[in-house]
Amino acid sequence: DAMVIQNPRYQVTQFGKPVTLSCSQTLNHNVMYWYQQKSSQAPKLLFHYYDKDFNNEADTPDNFQSRRPNTSFCFLDIRSPGLGDAAMYLCATSRATGDIYEQYFGPGTRLTVT
Amino acid sequence: GQNIDQPTEMTATEGAIVQINCTYQTSGFNGLFWYQQHAGEAPTFLSYNVLDGLEEKGRFSSFLSRSKGYSYLLLKELQMKDSASYLCAVCDSNYQLIWGAGTKLIIKP
Numbered sequence: 001d002a003m004v005i006q007n008p009r010y011q012v013t014q015f016g017k018p019v020t021l022s023c024s025q026t027l028n029h030n031v032m033y034w035y036q037q038k039s040s041q042a043p044k045l046l047f048h049y050y051d052k053d054f055n056n057e058a059d060t061p062d063n064f065q066s067r068r069p070n071t072s073f074c075f076l077d078i079r080s081p082g083l084g085d086a087a088m089y090l091c092a093t094s095r096a097t098g099d100i101y102e103q104y105f106g107p108g109t110r111l112t113v114t
Numbered sequence: 115g116q117n118i119d120q121p122t123e124m125t126a127t128e129g130a131i132v133q134i135n136c137t138y139q140t141s142g143f144n145g146l147f148w149y150q151q152h153a154g155e156a157p158t159f160l161s162y163n164v165l166d167g168l169e170e171k172g173r174f175s176s177f178l179s180r181s182k183g184y185s186y187l188l189l190k191e192l193q194m195k196d197s198a199s200y201l202c203a204v205c206d207s208n209y210q211l212i213w214g215a216g217t218k219l220i221i222k223p
Contacts, residue, residue, distance in 0.1 A: 040218070042118070043201075102147070105158070108154075108155070108156050
């Protein structure tokens with residue numbers, strides 16, 4: 001089945017220790033998104049890629065970086081996690097931008113910072 | 115600024131009907147989505163409205179009034195598995211999704 005996969009599902013890291021979250025998709029979608037979602041809050045868009053074109057949201061902290069080496073994979077790097085970065089991180093894909101396309105979400109990675 | 119408002123929490127009884135409201139103020143409008151999110155899981159797509167009126171899909175229906183900046187999701191014949199958060203999201207003029215915080219729906223037997 002075509003899908004969006006995120007690894008790991010649960011990640012524990014120490015304060016200040018870099019961590020990388022990964023996302024892969026078999027949908028062959030052009031657009032990949034990274035969202036941060038805290039409990040009972042709306043998903044917050046961090047960045048998105050249209051193919052290799054990177055789009056950073058204005059309020060995304062510099063602590064968050066992303067890489068998309070190819071169509072299928074996308075990574076979220078948190079360089080120095082703080083306690084406030086503990087959240088669910090959701091990867092999503094869609095066919096394109098500039099039109100209305102449904103976003104397909106992966107199962108998420110729950111990040112704990114100790 | 116852009117704003118999506120939904121009730122924080124609602125409670126309903128198994129077998130009943132519930133209506134979850136969403137009001138929005140966004141820069142431009144290219145449609146409204148409803149997603150379902152079970153606790154600890156990713157959102158899954160339920161419906162999309164871009165024209166005024168009611169879209170029916172089985173037990174779920176979604177309504178849109180663009181002039182009022184208003185939508186609702188109607189769930190009929192509630193089942194225990196419908197206990198989840200329901201997220202309203204508007205596609206703005208830049209084709210970005212603006213998300214509400216979600217409505218947690220609790221179903222009681």
